[in-house]
Amino acid sequence: xxxxxxxxxxxxxxxxxxxxxxxxxxxxxxxxxxxxxxxxxxxxxxxxxxxxxxxxxxxxxxxxxxxxxxxxxxxxxxxxxxxxxxxxxxxxxxxxxxxxxxxxxxxxxxxxxxxxxxxxxxxxxxxxxxxxxxxxxxxxxxxxxxxxxxxxxxxxxxxxxxxxxxxxxxxxxxxxxxxxxxxxxxxxxxxxxxxxxxxxxxxxxxxxxxxxxxxxx
Amino acid sequence: xxxxxxxxxxxxxxxxxxxxxxxxxxxxxxxxxxxxxxxxxxxxxxxxxxxxxxxxxxxxxxxxxxxxxxxxxxxxxxxxxxxxxxxxxxxxxxxxxxxxxxxxxxxxxxxxxxxxxxxxxxxxxxxxxxxxxxxxxxxxxxxxxxxxxxxxxxxxxxxxxxxxxxxxxxxxxxxxxxxxxxxxxxxxxxxxxxxxxxxxxxxxxxxxxxxxxxxxxxxxxxxxxxxxxxxxxxxxxxxxxxxxxxxxxxxxxxxxxxxxxxxxxxxxxxxxxxxxxxxxxxxxxxxxxxxxxxxxxxxxxxxxxxxxxxxxxxxxxxxxxxxxxxxxxxxxxxxxxxxxxxxxxxxxxxxxxxxxxxxxxxxxxxxxxxxxxxxxxxxxxxxxxxxxxxxxxxxxxxxxxxxxxxxxxxxxxxxxxxxxxxxxxxxxxxxxxxxxxxxxxxxxxxxxxxxxxxxxxxxxxxxxxxxxxxxxxxxxxxxxxxxxxxxxxxxxxxxxxxxxxxxxxxxxxxxxxxxxxxxxxxxxxxxxxxxxxxxxxxxxxxxxxxxxxxxxx
Numbered sequence: 206x207x208x209x210x211x212x213x214x215x216x217x218x219x220x221x222x223x224x225x226x227x228x229x230x231x232x233x234x235x236x237x238x239x240x241x242x243x244x245x246x247x248x249x250x251x252x253x254x255x256x257x258x259x260x261x262x263x264x265x266x267x268x269x270x271x272x273x274x275x276x277x278x279x280x281x282x283x284x285x286x287x288x289x290x291x292x293x294x295x296x297x298x299x300x301x302x303x304x305x306x307x308x309x310x311x312x313x314x315x316x317x318x319x320x321x322x323x324x325x326x327x328x329x330x331x332x333x334x335x336x337x338x339x340x341x342x343x344x345x346x347x348x349x350x351x352x353x354x355x356x357x358x359x360x361x362x363x364x365x366x367x368x369x370x371x372x373x374x375x376x377x378x379x380x381x382x383x384x385x386x387x388x389x390x391x392x393x394x395x396x397x398x399x400x401x402x403x404x405x406x407x408x409x410x411x412x413x414x415x416x417x418x419x420x421x422x
Numbered sequence: 423x424x425x426x427x428x429x430x431x432x433x434x435x436x437x438x439x440x441x442x443x444x445x446x447x448x449x450x451x452x453x454x455x456x457x458x459x460x461x462x463x464x465x466x467x468x469x470x471x472x473x474x475x476x477x478x479x480x481x482x483x484x485x486x487x488x489x490x491x492x493x494x495x496x497x498x499x500x501x502x503x504x505x506x507x508x509x510x511x512x513x514x515x516x517x518x519x520x521x522x523x524x525x526x527x528x529x530x531x532x533x534x535x536x537x538x539x540x541x542x543x544x545x546x547x548x549x550x551x552x553x554x555x556x557x558x559x560x561x562x563x564x565x566x567x568x569x570x571x572x573x574x575x576x577x578x579x580x581x582x583x584x585x586x587x588x589x590x591x592x593x594x595x596x597x598x599x600x601x602x603x604x605x606x607x608x609x610x611x612x613x614x615x616x617x618x619x620x621x622x623x624x625x626x627x628x629x630x631x632x633x634x635x636x637x638x639x640x641x642x643x644x645x646x647x648x649x650x651x652x653x654x655x656x657x658x659x660x661x662x663x664x665x666x667x668x669x670x671x672x673x674x675x676x677x678x679x680x681x682x683x684x685x686x687x688x689x690x691x692x693x694x695x696x697x698x699x700x701x702x703x704x705x706x707x708x709x710x711x712x713x714x715x716x717x718x719x720x721x722x723x724x725x726x727x728x729x730x731x732x733x734x735x736x737x738x739x740x741x742x743x744x745x746x747x748x749x750x751x752x753x754x755x756x757x758x759x760x761x762x763x764x765x766x767x768x769x770x771x772x773x774x775x776x777x778x779x780x781x782x783x784x785x786x787x788x789x790x791x792x793x794x795x796x797x798x799x800x801x802x803x804x805x806x807x808x809x810x811x812x813x814x815x816x817x818x819x820x821x822x823x824x825x826x827x828x829x830x831x832x833x834x835x836x837x838x839x840x841x842x843x844x845x846x847x848x849x850x851x852x853x854x855x856x857x858x859x860x861x862x863x864x865x866x867x868x869x870x871x872x873x874x875x876x877x878x879x880x881x882x883x884x885x886x887x888x889x890x891x892x893x894x895x896x897x898x899x900x901x902x903x904x905x906x907x908x909x910x911x912x913x914x915x916x917x918x919x920x921x922x923x924x925x926x927x928x929x930x931x932x933x934x935x936x937x938x939x940x941x942x943x944x945x946x947x948x949x950x951x952x953x954x955x956x957x958x959x960x961x962x963x964x965x966x967x968x969x970x971x972x973x974x975x
Contacts, residue, residue, distance in 0.1 A: 223524055226546020230454040233461075233549060258546055276660065280629055281597035283558070290554035297550055315594040318627040322544055325551075400627065 215268050222261040229254040248300045255298065256333055262326060263390040270393045277320035277397040284317050284354055285309055288347045291325060295332045295345060303339050310348040317354045319398060319421050324356065327391040331358040331417040334387060338362035338415065352403075357418045364411030373409045395419050435560050437463035442487040444469050445476045445503070446522070447495040455489060458549045473498035473506075474730060480512050487556065488513070490539075492523040497730055502698070505537050506732055515570040518559050522547075565595050569602060576962035582606050597623065604635050611956035613643045630660055634669065641673050642952055649673045657689075664690045668700060671707070672952075683707050684716065691720070698728035705741055710847050718745045725762075736772040737811040739765070743779040744817060747786070755783055770808035774800060778814055781821040793825055801830065809908065812838050812848050816855060823859040832868045839872035841908040843880070849873075876906045880915060887915075892923035896933070903940060910948035913940040914957060921960050929968045937961055 232251045237244050269275050292307035299305055328345070335343045339360035346357040373388055391407050398405035400422035408418040442464050446452045452469045459467050464487070470476040472494055480488075492500040500521050507513045521542040540559045543552060563570070569584035585603040588595050600623050607616035620636035623629065633656045640649035653670045656663060667690030674683035687704040694700070705720035721742040728734035739762050746754040759766070759776060766772035781796035800818055804810070810818070815838045822831035835852050842848040849869060856865025883898030899916040906912050920937040924930060941957055948954070 219524065223545055227450060227454060229546060230458060234454075234457050255548075276662075278630075279627060280631075281627075283594055286554065286558050290551060293550040293554060294548055297548070316597055318629065 211268070215265060218261050218265055218268075222258055222265065225254060225258045225261065229258060248302075251300075252298060252336070259326070259330055259333060260386070263330065263386060266323075266326070267386075267390055267393065270397075275393060275397055277323060277394075277399075279318050279320055279398070281316045281318055282321045283315060284313050284347050284349075284356070285315070287321060287325065287328075288345060288356070291328050291332070292345050294329060295336075295343060298332065298336055299343070303336070304342045306342065306344040308344065308346045310346070312349045313347050313354070314349060317349075317421070318400070319354070320394075323394045323397060324419065324421070327394045327419060328356060328358060330387040330391060334417070335360040335362065335415065352422060354421045355418055356421070357416060359412070359414055359416045361414040364415050365409055370409055370411070373407065391417070391419065395421070398422060435557055438465060440464050440466065440486045441484065442467045442489065443476065443479060443485045445471075445473070445488065445490040445494065445500065447471055447491065447493070451491065458552065459489075461549055462553050473500075473503040476503055477506065477512070480507065485513075485517060487518045487520075489520050489522065489552075492521055492542075501537075502731060504539055508537060510732065515574065516563055516567075518556065518563065520552075520555065520559070562595060562598060565592055566598070566602070569599075573606070576959070576966050578606055578610055578959050578963065597626075601631065601635075604632075608635070608638060608642065609955040609959050611642075611960075613639045617643070630656060630663055630666075634663070634665055637666070637669055637673075641669065641676065644676070646673050646676050650677075661689075662693050664694050664697070664700070667693075668703075671703065675707070680707055680711050684711050684713065688716070691723075698724050698731050698733045701727065702733075702738065702741075705745075709741070709745060714745055714749050718742070718749065721745055725758075736766060736769070736775045737814065739772070740775040740779065740811060740814045740817075743775070744813065747779070747782055750786075752783060752786055755779060759783075770803055770806065771810060774803045774808040774810045775814060777803060778810070778818045778821065781825070782817060785821055785824045790825065793821065797821060797825060797827065797830075812842055812845075813851070816848070816851055819852070820855045820858070823855065823861070828861070828864070832864065835865070835868050836872040839869050840876050840906045843873035843876045843906065843909065844911050876902050876909065876912065879905070880912055883919060884915060887919045887922060892919050892926055895919040896923050900936070908943065908947055910944040910951060913944035913947070914951070914953050917941045917944065917957050917961065918953075921957070921964055924964050934961075934965060934968070937964075 229251065232247065232254055235247050266275060288307055288309050292305060295305045332343065332345070335358055339362050341361060343358065343360045346355075346359070348355045348357070369385065369388065372385075373392065376392075388407070388409070395405035395407045398421050403422040405422060406420040408416075408420060410416040410418070442459055444452055444455045444459070444467060446455065446469075449471070452471070456467045456469060459465075468479060468483075468485075470479055474497065476488075476490070479485075490500045490503060494500055494503070498506075500523075504519060504521070507519075513519065519539045521539040522545060523542055524545045540563075541555050543555065565588060566584075569581045569588070572578070572580035572584055582603055585599040585606070588599040589603075592599075600619055604616050604619045604623075607613075607619060616639040617636060620632045620639060623632035624636065633652055637649045637652040637656070640646070640652065650670065650673050653666050653673065656666050657670070660666070667686045670686040671683040671690075674680070674686060684704065684707045687700060687707060690697075690700050691704055701720045701724035705717045705724060708714075708716035708720060721738065725734065725738050725742055728738070739758065743755050743758050746752075746758060759779060763776075766776050777796050777800040781793045781800060784790075784793035784796060797818075815834050819831040819834040819838070822828070822834065835855070838848060839852060852869060853862075853865055856862055856868075879898050879902035883895045883902060886892075886898060887895035896916070896919050899912065899919050902912045903909075903916050917937045917940050920933050920940075924933060924937075938961065941954075941961060944951070944957075945954055
């Protein structure tokens with residue numbers, strides 16, 4: 206039974222994800238030793254560990270989406286709080302390696318309707334990507350207008366490779382590996398947001414670096 | 423995690439003063455969470471490994487923040503813990519309760535807004551996320567401080583005014599204020615206003631809780647067609663929303679469609695089997711529908727999952743034994759009694775369940791002497807004040823008849839009928855018992871004379887109240903209460919007319935006490951009745967107006 210097998214693997218991944226979550230909390234508790242070599246190794250381990258946790262989370266989310274269970278749980282949340290929280294995460298993950306800028310435009314209303322957990326997962330995934338490729342700075346932005354909330358992660362990297370831009374623009378399925386998997390995931394999350402017939406969108410562009418943008422109706 | 427110091431200082435929340443409780447069955451996680459909290463300055467942290475440990479600690483000490491894992495191994499889960507804390511009013515509205523869950527589908531187990539945590543976190547989560555959410559909730563609670571204070575001081579009008587102020591002045595909390603206000607309006611019985619409020623939220627976005635609120639307001643306005651249409655549509659888009667199934671069952675029962683009510687509850691149980699009260703209701707509805715298999719499954723689940731729950735009482739064991747007996751599974755009945763002997767023997771109502779069930783068991787086994795002895799015990803227990811649920815009393819009546827004690831049986835049935843003159847299901851069951859014993863005519867007489875007085879007094883009282891004669895209505899309904907002390911509808915009618923009388927004629931200490939007594943009785947008999955909340959608040963308002971401190975119950 207292929208379905209049973211899939212369910213079994215989903216449970217397994219779920220458990221691995223939780224075990225890794227514990228490991229990641231343990232790494233968080235290692236105090237700085239003062240030795241740069243040692244501390245940077247711990248930083249790398251922390252980043253890698255959280256990266257794996259997030260990949261597993263994505264895999265589970267995509268599995269659910271394929272089973273038809275990916276439903277956004279929409280409620281009223283503050284985009285300001287979301288960006289502040291995600292900015293803090295980015296700051297911790299970056300550990301001073303690059304600069305993190307956070308900007309919420311005046312146009313952003315005090316509340317918006319979205320699935321906070323899914324949107325946060327998508328943004329954190331984009332942040333992980335930028336942490337790998339950014340040269341010196343990453344910028345997390347929120348803006349609003351014409352009935353859309355726009356959440357953006359941009360960096361000063363060399364930008365997305367052409368084939369990824371092309372396949373996201375065309376709405377084609379991405380390669381289920383690395384960056385591709387994360388983007389497929391982000392697009393699913395955007396599309397799970399629907400309001401008065403409009404679906405959320407994922408936009409990718411190169412503009413002085415990679416620009417990742419979720420547009421939520 | 424010193425970066426978080428910035429977030430904390432901006433909002434001036436003194437983490438050092440926060441008293442926190444971490445509830446998790448896994449020691450590794452408990453300690454990890456404690457260290458995470460201490461990393462951003464929450465140092466007053468205590469740990470609990472189970473729901474009962476948590477309840478013990480919460481009874482002994484106030485906490486500002488409870489961080490609880492949904493999955494607590496054996497025994498109650500985090501949601502059951504939260505429901506008991508809210509139900510027993512062990513935590514005030516100011517206390518932050520965050521649920522930690524391994525699943526991103528936690529919401530499916532949350533019944534209603536009042537039983538929802540302040541927020542939930544999906545494992546694994548980062549320290550920043552935990553900190554950010556906690557700060558946001560503490561700020562929100564601070565904004566709602568005035569509304570909460572009025573609500574807890576039983577000044578509901580003032581609480582509504584505080585919500586309106588938040589709506590005007592703090593757009594960030596507009597939706598939260600609407601949500602709280604909606605619940606207050608429902609509790610006050612102002613269903614038209616509640617309906618408008620939920621429509622207003624839905625105009626912004628059709629969020630499920632608003633649609634559910636709308637359906638509830640419609641149902642309470644007796645517009646059950648519209649309520650059902652709304653609920654069916656909610657469930658089509660969000661089939662995991664169990665609260666919608668519970669409400670749908672209410673709507674179906676109001677339209678006397680108990681088959682559909684059972685289906686709705688079965689859907690709810692399929693999504694979340696652990697909620698004791700949903701299983702109890704399913705069992706009762708299935709029993710009324712004659713679906714013994716479904717009733718048995720539900721009653722055993724309720725007893726099984728609710729082993730340590732405050733929501734389980736002797737009546738639940740009685741229900742399980744009844745369905746097992748009706749299925750002729752005598753061995754299962756004996757097992758149920760044996761396995762739960764210690765619980766049942768601990769109080770008179772439990773002993774009554776044992777005695778009645780044993781008498782029926784012995785009767786089936788042809789052991790007339792043993793059956794007679796069990797009936798004697800039951801009679802003694804009743805004489806000493808054990809009450810028993812109406813179904814159990816009808817079981818007792820049927821056992822009495824089977825053992826040649828017709829007069830005793832008639833007295834018990836009359837007792838049930840007086841207290842259930844408005845329950846067609848119970849009266850029908852009584853008629854069946856008489857039919858099976860070949861005493862239809864006797865049954866008709868017993869039921870007619872038992873219900874006539876109560877029905878007459880109740881109806882006269884209601885008519886007087888409708889004419890505005892609340893003093894006369896109070897007299898009639900208190901007389902009705904005397905002959906039917908356990909009839910929730912009569913009790914609620916009495917409370918209603920007393921409160922109206924007090925509204926009209928002013929303070930009467932004795933009457934307030936009487937109202938309080940009958941409301942408590944109705945709450946005991948029909949804990950989930952939609953009229954209760956409104957009556958409770960009305961009583962609180964009357965008490966507040968006359969400056970009466972509620973005697974601690």
